[in-house]
Amino acid sequence: MEVCNMIGWNVRGMNKKDKQNAILSICRENKVGFGAFFETKLKHEKIKEVFENNFHNWDYFSSPIVSGRILVVWQTKFVKVDILLEDPQLVHCRIKVSGQQEFFFATVVYGSNSMGERKLLWDKLASIGQLKSPWIIFGDFNAMFSYQDRIGGRQVLAKDIADAQDWLALGQVEELKCEGAPYSWTNKQEAGDRIFSKLDRVFINDLWLDVFPKSEARFKWDCISDHSFCVIRNQEVNGVGFLPFRFGNHWMQYRGYREVVLHCWNAPVVFGGGLSKIIQKLFRVKHTLKRFNRxxxxxxxxxxxxxxxxxxxxxEALASNPSDMSLLHSVTQAQLNVSVLQRCYASFLKQQSKLNWIKFSDDNSRFFHAFMRKRRVANRISSFTIGGKTEEDYSKVVEHFLSQFKKFMGKGNLASVAIDHSCFMQGNILSLDLHVRLLRPFTKNDVKKALFSIHSYKSPVWMVLAWDFLRGYGQILVLRLLLQCWISFMMVTCRRT
Known part of the structure; x- marks a missing residue:
């Protein structure tokens, strides 16, 4: 299901035609299908004339209750809007996108400047209850939700955020991921007296991300108002590249898992040996498990x-015909299948949530999946801004991210630098005869003879050197033989003394 882009904006008056044209231009630029404008200062009887002159193919909602404060607009060829509730501080409506069966709810809010009147706003929002369909709330709340929502001017006090926090504690909605301007209003005063506040917000219920998983809100500034406008869109990501391989613990509970892994691991390696051989086998097992999962x-x-x-x-079929033995057998098989898949599903949730246990209930599963979707949306990097210009093309975002990573981490790889073999010729090197003597086979007696030829006043530093030499060339077997000979030598020495 696709959702049209939406806009919420405190325009601080729409009486001038130049301002109307600027607002319409921004709506076209951001492909807005539904929106709400606040503090329009348009009288109810004048709105029809404004839309007939400028906003062609647009419909609107206004009434004596909300006129001058809230104006709801939409493009009739994209969406159908049914107004369900109106109040001086909000308009609640149901929206259906053209060509789609599902609908969602939208509540546009313009809170009062009076804290006492805003209490009625919180009560009205709470009275809507927990909706069973996607629900979005956006607008100018004229209220603070945290101590960091204002820079400059009077400090935010606990009483300023108490009512808003009490409403959020009801659990109806949570804030949508937002990008762009962190503060949505400024008093446009000189330096030292300028105040920035976050008055505009976007909230969604837990069902919103089920239907619109790629939604995000972006705040942008324009010179025609002291409020930034908010565009809510369902962003389309062109591609996410290759996902990393992640082993699923529940795979081991499926029939044939052990045989598939053992057959892949025991298959001969065409080339290479040692650690390279193990790496090849691991790569082969990885691709085999990916195919097994698929x-x-x-x-x-x-x-x-x-x-x-x-x-x-x-x-249900067996309940209708209890004497049918085939249905009884089918019920037994279906129950066994549910039991197996339930264990696999529990293992999957346990691994994804990184918990040691998880309770089985619809509410818990629903909360878990909603939390995972929210975390994916919050961690997604879909745009970047340089010099006031925002770039949203996926390929350019990837290129920019990689370039920043390389700039921070560096481009060179010391492990892959080629060795200059000419350096070996600048010092003492082994002759061909010494090469042969080092590579020729030796026996246990040769090692024993070499050990006993060492004088007693010599330090056993040769053991450390031998360890470094043998570790570098992988002669583990020879090292083991040397250690055995050394132990034998020490035992003989102890007996003599």
């Missing part, structure tokens, strides 16, 4: 859901 495991969440639906279906 072909055998699949979507564990969907499989578990289908298994439960199948169990309910055959159980």
């Amino acid at each position: 072909e055998e495991v699949g979507d564990i969440v969907l499989s578990y859901k289908k298994a439960k639906e199948e169990y309910s279906r055959v159980q």
Whole structure:
């Protein structure tokens, strides 16, 4: 389901035609299909004339209750809007996008400057309750939600945020990820007297990200108002590159997992040896497990859901015909399948949430998935801004991110620098005869003879040197033999003394 872009903006008056044209231009530039303008100062009887002259193909809602404060607009060819509730501080409506079956709710808010009147706003929002469909709330609340919502001027006090925090504590909605300007209003005074405040906000319920997982809000400034406007959009990401390989613990509970891994691991390696051989096997097992997950495991969440639906279906059929032995067998198999998939699903949730335990209930699963979606949205980098210009093209965002990473971490890789073999010829080197003597095979007696030829006043530093030499060339077997000979020598020495 696609959602049209939405806009919320305190325009501080729409009586002038130049300002109307500027607002319309911004709506076209951001492809807005639904929006709300606050503090329009337009009388209810004049709005029809304004829209007939400038806003062609746009519809609107206004009434004597909200006129001059809230103006709801939308493009009729994109959306259909039904007004459900109006109040001097909010308008609540249901929106259906053209060509889509689903609908969502939107509440546009313009809070009063009086703290006492804003208490009625919080009560009205609370009275809407917990909606069972996607719900978004945006607008100019004229209220602070935290101590950091104002820079300059009077310090934010606890009483300033108490009512807003009490409303948020009801759990109806939570704030949507926002980008752009951190503060949405300024008094435009000179340096030292200038105040920045965050008065405009966007909230969503937990069902919003189920339907619109790529939604985000961006605040931008324009010179025609002392408020920044907010564009809410369902961003389309062109691609996310290659996802890293992640092993699923629940894979081990599927039939054939052990055989697939062992067959892949025991298959001969065409070339290489030692550590290179192990790396090749690990790569091969990784790709085998990815194919196993794709072909055998699949979507564990969907499989578990289908298994439960199948169990309910055959159980209802058996209840209608209790004497049917085939249905009884089907119920037993379906119950066994649900039990297996439930364990796999629990393992999947446990691994994803990084917890040691998790309770099984619809509310817990729903909260977990909502939290994971919110974290993915918050961590996604979809744009960057340089010199006041925002770039949103995915390929350019990736290129910019990589260039910044290389600038911070460096471009060179010392491990891959080629060795200059000419350096070896500038010092003492082994002759061919010494090469042969080092490479020729030796026996245990040769090692024993070499050990006993060392004078007693010599320091055992040769053991350290031998360790470094052998570790570098991988002669672990020879090292073990040397250690055995040394132990034998010490035992003989102790007996003599």
